Amino acid sequence: MKVELRGVTKRFPGVVANRDVNLTVSGGEVVALLGENGAGKSTLMNVLFGLYEATEGEIYIDDQKAEFSSPADAIAAGIGMVHQHFMLIPVFNVIENVMLGLEETKGMGRLDEDKASERLLSLSREHGLQVEPYAVIEDLPVGVQQRVEILKALYRNADCLILDEPTAVLTPDEIRDLIGVIQSLKDAGKAIIFISHKLKEVLEIADQIVVLRRGEVVGTTTPSETNEQELATMMVGRDVQLEVSKTPSEPGTAVLRVTDMHVRDDREVKVVNGVSFEVKAKEILAIAGVQGNGQTQLIEALTGLRKVESGNVTLGDEDVTGASPATLFKMDVAHIPEDRQADGMIGAFSIADNLVLNTYRERPFSKGILTDRSAIQRSATKLIEDFDIRTPSARSPASTLSGGNQQKMIVAREFTHAQRLLIASQPTRGLDVGSIQYIHARIVAQRDEGAGVLLVSSELDEIMALADRIAVMCAGEIVGVLDRADATREKVGRLMAGVRDEAPRPPSPPVAEGEGS
Amino acid sequence: MLVPTLALVAALFVGALVIIFTDPETLRAWASFTANPGRALSLSWDAASEAYIALFRGSFGSRYALSETLVNTTPLLLAGLSVGLAFRAGLFNIGGEGQILAGFIGSVMVGFSFDSLPAIIHVPFALLTGAVFGAAWGFIPGFLKAKTGAHEVISTIMLNFIMLNVVLWVLKTEFFLRIGRNDPISKSVNESAELPKIAGEGLRVHLGIMVALAVAWLMWWILFRTTIGFRFRSVGANPKAAAYAGMSVAGTYIFAMMMAGALTGLAGATQMLGIKKFLSPGFSGFGFDAIALALLGKSHPGGIVLASILFGALRAGALTMQASTSTPIDIIVVIQALIIAFVAAPTLVRAIFRVKLRRSERETEGVLAKTWGS
Known part of the structure; x- marks a missing residue:
């Protein structure tokens, strides 16, 4: 199968999302579509998948002109898409999800799950996509849910698979599995379009790399002809430093001390089980871990947004267990929240507000x-300039900003105050290379000015780039603390997956275990 | 501004169709449409235009009509502001009726209890008591929501019916019951507590409209110029972000419901001291319209002022319309309902009139939609 986009332009009122894009992918080939957020990758794929109609340009399947007016047309033509946010029904089981819309029946509308499951299992054997057909989706780990999505597309006889940022939600191990699956699909003659903004994996997986910037193709290359630095420059359009320059830390006294903390989530399930650690002034302690291992609730409890079940939090010499966000703010604690749109900002309000x-x-x-509106406006104008927030005006609603600029806005608000402790949760999730580099540099600068930094991230690259010490969290516990010097990607990755060191640690590590660093 | 205006146009158009097809003579003409199409069309035009002209005459056509429009506008405006204020803080206050009744009780009680107070003290005292009673009644759902998470839609509806029965109960007490009467009717407010007429004795329009307009301005000022309003709007637009930024969401809910209750209580008080003069059983009839007004006015004080003048005019004109044409008064209810239906379905209105969505309009829609989701 060969899928071809010829001269595709997609205009939205006032914006050109794609301009004259050509792209070809053939069976047995992986084409990586690389670009920053907002470069037009998803728009382009939505055109191919029939969700948008191209303003200009054509789609050819095996040199035949194709017209897609809905995803149903695209699916019928053999195109399958695995969206970044899965389109699965959580309370249905795997088979029900896979056959949804294509139900096998045995007369009188009765579902024939056995027949469907047979077909599903043969597909899953063929491509190494192990799933349990009768498992309910919401009980499955994210990596397995993704497999279900891929199977769903294969079940619909997809010959061309579009994977939209498939690695964003996976652990390092799951990413490895996915790469294996992609290899097997490729060997089976499928055409694969792999969307990503992560350079390492693109270099690893792709046969061909197409770089998009501001909706245009700025380069087409292959992994053997290029390297990370060159790709980053192409993507951003200027030279970027991939690694933040950072001097070794000179930790001072402990700023934050957390002792035997227990926290429950909204469903009253205990998700943080006796966590203890401390953060010193002038150091970055990173909590690594796959999403959903209690980090979110731990940070919420630390910042007064969730009840502390038991345990102790001290800031300097003061007990701040369960202190309100307002109290912590007055004590010079800054917080970059994990979900910037839900917690960090009010989309309908102006940037100034x-x-x-x-x-x-x-x-x-x-x-x-x-309120003094002119003072608010004046300060906003200054911060927009200082933090390079790209916006036409301080009066624009925050929801109109791109993800990177929204994050800069939050950083601007949090960093303009004197700081003892900075808590940053997933500070660069979903951001482009340029913004990531900027935010990282700001975080390091805060450390150098004397703040203690508690960083929570599920991105191994980010952990390795920023941390002075790494605490790995798994299933609500800290399963290991490493000095940056001793930490390798493999070691951290293993701990993230829950494999403990050879010398097993007690489930609740003793207080002040970071003393040695 | 655009969508509500277009919704009004669309509603008047559909309303005209209803007028045409409920008029027996016009219907007969349509039955013989093929024989005489001109007659069917001209009768239809006459039926609709006469009804609307009568409606306009009855609402703006004379000093009396204007006075009646303002009389109807006054309580609608105050109650609409209450719902709008709550909306802004992310709360859906369906408790207008109950809070109005609380305002009735508070104001009538002060109104008939003192007979030697000068009006300059008596009137504000009675108004204030009404507002305080309303605030107290609003405090309950606010407190329940803040402390237990009880959804204010449920609790305010329930409190309406509780207050309905509280009114029945107070009307059984000797303190309230009119002397010499056994049926549930309270003593009348004393003359010194009545809201003064502002356009002469023959016209019913009273000082309440001034109070209501001043309160509308005050609400705008609080919402958009003070830290309290900033907090209200933040909590309403995104309670999670507000909590993260250190605002007390629970406290804001309680405070906002009390302020909303105070406004509806005041609506009841102006109606009591300006028009009603005594307490009797039953709902006031404008507490539910207030929800529609806030929706129509997009929870903006200016919008609510315009919306309540519109609804006040519809109510005032309805009587004239019924008297001078054969159009039933219920048609007004149909038109009001149509306006709301069209406002609540902005996509439909836009599709009819082919207008694009502006970003600023999307925000307020979000606020209204969100109150249901919480």
């Missing part, structure tokens, strides 16, 4: 109960 979300009651932004 968002920048004073935690200081609106202080001078000069208000006097008594009266």
